[in-house]
Amino acid sequence: xxxSSTLSFLFSQTxxxxxxxxxHWFMLTMIIWAAIxxxxxxxxxxxxxxxxxxxxxxxxxxPPEQTHIIPGSDKTHHVIxxxxxxxxxxxxxxxxxxxxxxxxxxxxxxxxxxxxxxYRSAEWLDLLANSCGVAVxxxxxxxxxxxxxxxx
Numbered sequence: 001x002x003x004s005s006t007l008s009f010l011f012s013q014t015x016x017x018x019x020x021x022x023x024h025w026f027m028l029t030m031i032i033w034a035a036i037x038x039x040x041x042x043x044x045x046x047x048x049x050x051x052x053x054x055x056x057x058x059x060x061x062x063p064p065e066q067t068h069i070i071p072g073s074d075k076t077h078h079v080i081x082x083x084x085x086x087x088x089x090x091x092x093x094x095x096x097x098x099x100x101x102x103x104x105x106x107x108x109x110x111x112x113x114x115x116x117x118x119y120r121s122a123e124w125l126d127l128l129a130n131s132c133g134v135a136v137x138x139x140x141x142x143x144x145x146x147x148x149x150x151x152x
Contacts, residue, residue: 018091018148025092029100032085033107040111043119075129082108082133083140090141101134 021028049056082104089100108130112122 015148018144021088022092025088025094028088029085032081032088033104036081036085037107037111041114041118041120075125078126078129079133079136082130083137086134086137087141090138091144093141093145097138101138104134105131 054062085104086101089097094100105127108127112124112127115122
């Protein structure tokens with residue numbers, strides 16, 4: 001019986017988190033959007049050096065396999081970031097969510113156009129991965145809303 005009470009507690013806490021996200025969806029979306037903009041436009045070496053807490057000189061001496069400190073592929077990171085960007089909007093159930101989704105995809109395209117000017121490379125496969133992330137976030141949000149509605 002203890003495990004059922006634990007599951008009940010976890011489920012109620014999960015619902016509280018979803019309700020909080022629904023309430024603060026716009027603020028969360030803006031924070032995630034800003035974080036994506038900053039990390040997409042900073043030179044990648046600068047981001048990795050600050051995470052690793054090394055100087056430019058120390059970073060230059062590292063073998064290439066040690067400079068990629070965030071696990072997973074680049075495209076996986078894109079899908080995750082844009083899924084997180086779309087999720088609060090989808091959980092909120094915004095009436096014109098698809099316009100937000102198009103705005104996020106458009107933003108992604110603009111970022112790809114700007115990146116060559118800030119010592120990053122533009123990859124159209126990144127735009128595809130970002131679009132997939134927006135779709136995953138929308139689908140996940142819709143699914144979670146249905147689960148919450150069923151269990152209330």
